[in-house]
Amino acid sequence: MTATTAENPTAPTGHPQRWLILGVICLAQLTVLLDNTVLSVAIPSLTRELDASTADIQWMINAYSLVQSGLLLTAGNAADRYGRKKMLVAGLALFGVGSLAAGLAQSANQLIAARAGMGVGGALLMTTTLAVVVQIFDDAERVKAIALWSTVSSLGFAAGPLIGGVVLDHFWWGAIFLINIPVAAIGLFAVAALVPESKNPQGDRPDLLGALLSTVGMTAVVYAIISGPDHGWASAQVLASGTVGIGVLGGFVLWELRIAHPMLDMHFFRDQRFVGAVAGAILVAFGMGGSLFLLTQHLQFVLGYGPLDAGLRTAPLALTVVALNLTGVGARLLARIGTPRTIALGMTLVAGGLAAIALLGGEGYGGMLAGLVVMGAGVALSMPAMANAIMSAIPPEKAGVGAGVNGTLAEFGNGLGVAVLGAVLNSRFAALVPTAAGAASLPAALAAAGDEGERDRISDAFASGLETSQLVGAAAVLAGGLLAALLLRRAERGERTGE
Secondary structure, three states, X not given: OOOOOOOOOOOOOOOOOHHHHHHXXXXXXXXXXXXXXXXXXXXXHHHHXXXXXXXXXXXXXXXXXXXXXXXXXXXXXXXXXXXXHHHHHHHHHXXXXXXXXXXXXXXXXXXXXXXXXXXXXXXXXXXXXXXXXXXXXXXXXXXXXXXXXXXXXXXXXXXXXXXXXXXXXXXXXXXXXXXXXXXXXXXXXXXXXXXXXXXXXXXXXXXHHHHHHHHXXXXXXXXXXXXXXXXXXXXXXXXXXXXXXXXXXXXXXXXHHHOXXXXXXXXXXXXXXXXXXXXXXXXXXHHHXXXXXXXXXXXXXXXXXXXXXXXXXXXXXXXXXHHHHHOOHHHHHHHHHOHHHHXXXXXXXXXXXXXXXXXXXXHOHHHHHXXXXXXXXXXXXXXXXXXXHHHHOOOHHHHHHHHHHHHHHHHHHHHHHHHHHHHHHHHHHHHHOHHHOOOOOHHHHHHHOOOHHHHHHHHHHHHHHHHHHHHXXXXXXXXXXXXXXXXXXXXXXXXXXXX
C-alpha cells in the first residue's frame, strides 16, 4: 500500500473507529443489495399493474445488475484515485434519486430506465464499501471484517423478498423503492461524519471506453439469453446479439491489454488464487440469483402464497447466513482448513441446497426449507472466503479495483443466473405446453386456459420447468466450487514451492 497520509489514516493496527465505520458502510451496502432481490417478490404485482411480460420482468432485474456490473471497475478506479469517501457520498445520493424515480414509474419501460439509473449509484457504493474495509482493518482482523461485510451482503440479498412482501402487504409496489430514500439519507449523514477519506493519488485514470465495452458486451450476451426461448436460439436476432456481445467483450479484453491504465489489469488472471475465486464467485451468484428469481415465482404462482408469505418463506436462507457468520463459524473454519477446502465445502452445500429445492420443493414448503438452510450454510462459508481471496490477490493500493472486481462478479453472476435459469424455465415450459408457449407470463397462460384440466397441466409444466432450472443451477455451482478449490490449492502449492 502507498504510504499512510492524512487522507489515509489507516495504521498498522487498524483505524481506531473501524468497527463503528464498518457498521456505517454495511448500512450503505445493505441498501444496494436489498434492491437486487426486493423486486423478485413484486413480480406478480408488476405483471398485473404494469402489464409486464416475463421479458419485461427480467429486464427490470437485469437493467440494474448490468449497468452496475459495467460500471463497477470504473467506479473502483475512481474511488482509488479521487477518494473512497467521496464516492460513497455520491453513490448514496444517486441511489436515492434513482429510487424516487423507480417508485413513481408509470410503465414497465420507465421502471427499467429508473433501475438502470439506480445501477450507477449502486456501482459507486459496491466498490467503496469493501475497499474501505480493506483500508481500515489490518491483516489479523480483515477476514472477520469481510465475513461481517459478507453477512450484510447475504442478508440484503436474501431479505429482499421478506421486506418486499411486508411492504406489498400494506402498500403498492412502488413503495419497495421509496423505502430506500430514508436509508440513503441516514447513510449520507453517517458517512460524512465517520468514514475517513482514503485514496491512492497515483491511482489509475478511469477507463471510460473499457466501461462502455464491458456494459455493451454483457448486455448483448444476456439479451440473447433472454430472447432465446421466445425467438428461437437459432434466430437471427439471438445469434446477432450473442455474436455482438462476445465480440465486444473480446474487444474489451484486447483494449485492457494494450492501454497504460486499464480498469481491469488482465495480468491479475495469471494469479491462480484470483482465477479460482473469480470462478467461484460468479457461479455462487449465478445459482443464488437465478434460484431466488425462480423460487419466489414458485411460492406465489404454484403454491399460491401471497407476497408477504412468500417473502417470509425465503427468510431461512438469510437467517442461516447471519447466524453462522455472526458466530464466526466461517472465519474459524477458514483458519483451520484453509481457503480451498472452505470454498469447496461451502459451494457443495449451496449446490446441495439448490438440488433439494428442485427435487423436494414440489411436494410443499418443507423440502424448500431444508434446501434454503443448506444453501445458507454454504453461502456463509464460501462467500467471505472468496471475497478475501480476491482482495488478497490484488495490491492494497488498488482496493477499489479489487472491490470492483468482486462486485462485478456478484452482479454479473446474479444477472446471468436470472437470464440463463429463466431461459431454461421458459424453454422447458414451452416444450411441455406448446399451446401456452406464446403467453407473456404464467398468469396470462392460466387466464387463457380453456378448462381446469388445462390449467393444471400448465401449472405442472411450470413446476417441472422450475425443477429443471434449479438442477442446472446446482450443477453450475458444484462445478464452480470444484474448479475454484482446485485452482486455489494449486496456487498455494506454487507459493510453498516458490514456483
